[in-house]
Amino acid sequence: MPAGLGGGGWLAISLEAVMGTYQDPSTAGTVWVPILSEGLEYNEDKYFSPQIRQQTIVSDVAQSYYHVEGDIRMEVDPQFEPYFLHCSRHLITKTGTTPAITYKYVPSQAGSATTVASGAFSRTASITVVRNGIGFGYAGCVVRGYEYTLDNGVLMVTWRVIGLSEVDPTALGTPAWTNPNLFAAAAHSVYVAAAATSPTYAANDTNHNGFTFDVNFNGEAQNRIVPDRAATYISYGETEATYNTELDFINKTEYNNMKNNTTRALRLESLRGGASFALATQAHRINMNRTVYNTYPVALESMGGLIMAGVTGRVLGIAGGDPYSIEVKTATDIA
Amino acid sequence: MGLTLKMEMDAFPAGYEFAINGIGVVKNGETVEISEDQERDFVAYHRKSVPDAFEGSGTFTVEGDATVTPEDMPEVSFQRAAVQISPETAMKIADDEELTPEEGQTLVESGTDTTTSSQED
Numbered sequence: 001m002p003a004g005l006g007g008g009g010w011l012a013i014s015l016e017a018v019m020g021t022y023q024d025p026s027t028a029g030t031v032w033v034p035i036l037s038e039g040l041e042y043n044e045d046k047y048f049s050p051q052i053r054q055q056t057i058v059s060d061v062a063q064s065y066y067h068v069e070g071d072i073r074m075e076v077d078p079q080f081e082p083y084f085l086h087c088s089r090h091l092i093t094k095t096g097t098t099p100a101i102t103y104k105y106v107p108s109q110a111g112s113a114t115t116v117a118s119g120a121f122s123r124t125a126s127i128t129v130v131r132n133g134i135g136f137g138y139a140g141c142v143v144r145g146y147e148y149t150l151d152n153g154v155l156m157v158t159w160r161v162i163g164l165s166e167v168d169p170t171a172l173g174t175p176a177w178t179n180p181n182l183f184a185a186a187a188h189s190v191y192v193a194a195a196a197t198s199p200t201y202a203a204n205d206t207n208h209n210g211f212t213f214d215v216n217f218n219g220e221a222q223n224r225i226v227p228d229r230a231a232t233y234i235s236y237g238e239t240e241a242t243y244n245t246e247l248d249f250i251n252k253t254e255y256n257n258m259k260n261n262t263t264r265a266l267r268l269e270s271l272r273g274g275a276s277f278a279l280a281t282q283a284h285r286i287n288m289n290r291t292v293y294n295t296y297p298v299a300l301e302s303m304g305g306l307i308m309a310g311v312t313g314r315v316l317g318i319a320g321g322d323p324y325s326i327e328v329k330t331a332t333d334i335a
Numbered sequence: 336m337g338l339t340l341k342m343e344m345d346a347f348p349a350g351y352e353f354a355i356n357g358i359g360v361v362k363n364g365e366t367v368e369i370s371e372d373q374e375r376d377f378v379a380y381h382r383k384s385v386p387d388a389f390e391g392s393g394t395f396t397v398e399g400d401a402t403v404t405p406e407d408m409p410e411v412s413f414q415r416a417a418v419q420i421s422p423e424t425a426m427k428i429a430d431d432e433e434l435t436p437e438e439g440q441t442l443v444e445s446g447t448d449t450t451t452s453s454q455e456d
Contacts, residue, residue: 026390026391026393026394027393028345028393028394029344029345029346029393030393030394031344031346037445077349098347098348099348103348133382171390173388173389173392174355174381174388174389174392174393175355175356175396176342176344176353176354176355176361176394176395177353177354177355178347178351178353178354179352190401227389263398287440331347331348332346332347333345333346333348334346335345335346
């Protein structure tokens, strides 16, 4: 096999019928996902024997428990994004019919990853990565956290994936690729409103420079005593949802909001093919129904530098509602 | 009979366009005929015949017989062959001694010969 380049590789995802039972890319329902980079790895703490036997170097090695883990970075494309969000710690609702299906993802309190064979439920996935023509299969994969951000105006996402095991694919199938549907610079608007279970947003806010929304489910691989080294299941911990952005410093209102723990709702909306979520052919919303500024630093950083606040915020729970939700409008119909 | 390829991805609407390297655009739910030129391009990309590449697929159905297979394509090599010389030959090179015609030919064939010209001088 000649040397290969990253661009010749590919990634496929297939939602699993049975958690941890690997489905190679020839399986019906597999989709090939355009990515920017990936770093899925076999992850094992090997046991190096420190036996004391007249040597000061470890003398043996034994295989230990392992799991798979790594990031997948991609442009947010509503054709494929739902597959990864289905594998996150969410409750899912699905409305509409193709080509205008809306998935809504809200935080779940599940203590571990689960799957079902079909439907709008939290799932696990088999992910296949082909590097230089050689396949790597990862089974029982879920998203243990993710980060949405704007890069040069384009909405990007990094999925922090964790999975149960690695498998050698018996078949790799042949990829098929759709045209990209990206959310570029003119697609986005930020809205701010009073915190509420269903906030009432008015005109979009024009002060935000950059936007990053990060959720960490604190997923960890759990190994139990079974005759297998692969992980037994993926546990979840606290859900930490945060955001950061930059704001022009033009008065002390927001600064005082930080000091006073004023809670507010925040939305990043991205549209394609229409001027509203309802009219768009494809759309994406990050809704944070109750947030608070965590830090709001304002400084004179340089003679020619704009005075801006590089703020960080945290999403809080809200009585009777969802702390946050992600809505995706797409033609993709996940069975 | 030429090859045909049908794609069925239930998650996407009928008529949704996908591209397959070597074949081109295929519409979801529709069948396309694959020409011999497309087959050749496909094999160049994938190093597999079209039927072999989609064998067992839950998404694609191929019908017909392949006219182009990987055996029809040239072998690819990307590394120089390792130099195979005897220890005696190596000692001669180190001592700048004259090589026999057979030893010189071995080096020429390996592409590393630097002594042939001096032998001819």
